[in-house]
Amino acid sequence: MATNSSNGNHQTTTKQPPMPSPLRFSKFFQPNMRILVTGGAGFIGSHLVDRLMENEKNEVIVADNYFTGSKDNLKKWIGHPRFELIRHDVTEPLFVEVDQIYHLACPASPIFYKYNPVKTIKTNVIGTLNMLGLAKRVGARILLTSTSEVYGDPLVHPQPESYWGNVNPIGVRSCYDEGKRVAETLMFDYHRQHGLEIRIARIFNTYGPRMNIDDGRVVSNFIAQALRDEPLTVQSPGTQTRSFCYVSDLVDGLIRLMGGSNTGPINLGNPGEFTMTELAETVKELINPNLHIKTVENTPDDPQQRKPDITKAKELLGWEPKVKLRNGLPLMEEDFRLRLGVEKIKSS
Ligand SMILES: NC(=O)c1ccc[n+]([C@@H]2O[C@H](COP(=O)([O-])OP(=O)(O)OC[C@H]3O[C@@H](n4cnc5c(N)ncnc54)[C@H](O)[C@@H]3O)[C@@H](O)[C@H]2O)c1
Numbered sequence: 001m002a003t004n005s006s007n008g009n010h011q012t013t014t015k016q017p018p019m020p021s022p023l024r025f026s027k028f029f030q031p032n033m034r035i036l037v038t039g040g041a042g043f044i045g046s047h048l049v050d051r052l053m054e055n056e057k058n059e060v061i062v063a064d065n066y067f068t069g070s071k072d073n074l075k076k077w078i079g080h081p082r083f084e085l086i087r088h089d090v091t092e093p094l095f096v097e098v099d100q101i102y103h104l105a106c107p108a109s110p111i112f113y114k115y116n117p118v119k120t121i122k123t124n125v126i127g128t129l130n131m132l133g134l135a136k137r138v139g140a141r142i143l144l145t146s147t148s149e150v151y152g153d154p155l156v157h158p159q160p161e162s163y164w165g166n167v168n169p170i171g172v173r174s175c176y177d178e179g180k181r182v183a184e185t186l187m188f189d190y191h192r193q194h195g196l197e198i199r200i201a202r203i204f205n206t207y208g209p210r211m212n213i214d215d216g217r218v219v220s221n222f223i224a225q226a227l228r229d230e231p232l233t234v235q236s237p238g239t240q241t242r243s244f245c246y247v248s249d250l251v252d253g254l255i256r257l258m259g260g261s262n263t264g265p266i267n268l269g270n271p272g273e274f275t276m277t278e279l280a281e282t283v284k285e286l287i288n289p290n291l292h293i294k295t296v297e298n299t300p301d302d303p304q305q306r307k308p309d310i311t312k313a314k315e316l317l318g319w320e321p322k323v324k325l326r327n328g329l330p331l332m333e334e335d336f337r338l339r340l341g342v343e344k345i346k347s348s
Pocket residue numbers: 038039040041042043044045063064065066067068069070088089090091103104105106107108109123127145146147148202203204205206207212
């Protein structure tokens with residue numbers, strides 16, 4: 001079991017952070033916080049943008065290549081004077097003058113990240129290098145959205161940040177899992193070597209409105225199946241567990257982490273643990289009690305259990321999730337109904 005106390009909880013930097021670029025003080029400088037969100041057209045990114053835009057002192061720039069994201073998710077901000085949308089692939093360098101970078105760009109669903117694994121690893125490695133280069137040039141603070149997948153199929157339960165993980169380096173999911181692990185390494189090397197201000201969030205399964213409908217993630221799958229009157233397909237054995245965090249809670253955690261003084265890595269997720277069969281039963285009960293539940297074959301390297309230890313997030317960020325699964329699922333159902341054009345049958 002690989003656990004270790006040196007898990008990168010640096011309060012202080014080993015070097016002074018780089019000075020912000022002098023351009024920041026040019027005559028065009030506005031006294032706002034200018035924030036770059038890579039992957040801001042995606043599920044979590046677009047909810048983060050909504051929250052950041054609520055603060056009238058923020059200017060927000062989104063850089064996204066629309067691989068899994070969509071302009072639709074940001075349509076209410078397009079044309080807003082404090083908002084800018086750039087079609088950009090993070091595997092290419094980006095030159096913008098910003099104070100903070102939320103680096104989310106990376107497909108999160110297995111269907112999409114396995115579609116072009118070489119591109120996925122490039123996005124994680126070259127994309128993160130490019131964003132770290134940008135942060136270094138302009139003296140910006142950078143937050144990486146890492147993942148619970150860095151723990152692989154964990155041998156420690158629940159997973160604290162000090163656990164080093166149990167990851168297959170050559171499997172079909174490795175482009176994502178190992179890609180994120182290298183991204184974390186790069187973040188800490190820039191921190192130690194160049195004094196960059198870094199923040200790392202290890203996100204556990206998150207759900208909510210604007211998830212891609214057919215993206216193979218279990219909550220979106222079940223809700224779409226329930227609304228289409230299809231059987232809920234539970235991957236065998238059905239006893240594997242996951243924890244589900246509602247997106248507004250997650251965004252709150254990301255903003256606290258960026259604003260706080262701890263580098264992380266910090267787990268952000270909901271410790272409520274459900275087996276896949278329990279999740280299917282809950283969706284059935286809340287959305288469509290007539291559904292059948294069907295067991296199907298599992299995908300390789302699917303972790304058997306996942307549950308975050310959020311002691312650090314509680315202590316260091318004063319954060320814990322508030323939205324219960326039973327309250328979050330109906331909000332997501334509403335969004336999926338609108339997008340699928342399925343009306344709710346009113347009970348008489
Ligand atoms: N949703 C979850 O449960 C979860 C869990 C753990 C970690 N995360 C992490 O959070 C981040 C956001 O996840 P999400 O669920 O919103 O996924 P998503 O797929 O909805 O969003 C990812 C966004 O990144 C963009 N993107 C992908 N590759 C890019 C590239 N090369 N250049 C520019 N843009 C690119 C996509 O178009 C999309 O808008 C990801 O880094 C993901 O790894 C998510």
